[in-house]
Amino acid sequence: MIEIRKIVVTVEEVRHDGGPPLAAPVLKGAVACVLRNPFAGRHEAAITPMMEALKPLGVVCATKLLQALGGDPARIEAYGKGSLVGAAGELEHGALWHVPGGYAMRELLGQALAIVPSMTKVGPMGASLDVPIHHKDAAYVRSHFDGITVAVADAPRADEILFALAMTTGGRPHARVGGLAKEGIAAWDGQR
Template sequence: MTEIAVRKIVVTVEEVRHDGGPVLATPILKGSVACIVKNPFAGRHEPEIAGMMDALKPLGLECSTKLLQALGGDPARIEAYGKGSLVGAAGELEHGALWHVPGGYAMRELLGQALAIVPSMTKVGAMGASLDVPIHHKDAAYVRSHFDGVTVAVADAPRADEILFALAMTTGGRPHARVGGLRQDEITKRDGLR
């Protein structure tokens, strides 16, 4: 089994009070957690990497828990989520894909009902690069008001031989959503789509 060596975890929370329109009665919280880990495959092509997904599962749960606590601790308040990976320059795009199961399933497990697939972004980048983590509604991917994103960046990460694994959650959609589409209160199907 691949050992997971964590260098640091960074949690960030934004409190959005308005976005140019009227002040919201309840601010929307948008949070992210970034976990910086050593990439055991940096600098070489390793044909078999899938075993690292199992090794990352406890970290996925730890990061999800830290993020939920930073957003107030109540799973019922979380409306949207996303995940992503930023691989250091000595790694491959596929190394970031190792986060799909450990990051996504951890959030879904922690939140209880979370029917929609967790949107994701993976890229290779230099130290200090930003990662735009896509966000959508946790129960119905077509809820247009919750199409959003959270930008994650850590000044000294990822180093060439590291991976930045990120999770994001929000307590609402865009502050003044008004472009139509399926609304949160119109979710009827339980297929994760509508």
């Protein structure tokens, strides 16, 4: 059921965003896995068995991304996930990534209390996917409301799905619009 064509990992090293240089660059990365969509071109009522089959892939992708960001789970502050379904598929096929992608990152990072934000869409080959990102322990940490654009030039083909994960080692450079700061996380409920 899982036929991978390619895995692409990208990492940005953000040194500043128009303000003074940061003391340490923020690393922001994404992994994209392109695979055949076994449901392309037809409506299939029972698609959830694929969610279980994707769980090992979630772990592989999360591990590759963590390694690309230095390998230390304690340095990861924020995360997100998304999927881009080729034109012969359905939006719901992308939703199959919710459990395998999200839980793989949460397990790998240890304490990760916040829901993993997500984006799913259907699009043509070369389309971009804006993966939302927020703090891994408290969704209301405003400095970490961010995103990363994922695109693979030759994917997804009409009969493929691109599944993506994203992680960062910090929030937006020069964040200064208030709200809950990461140092203010107190409820440990995934929100505040």
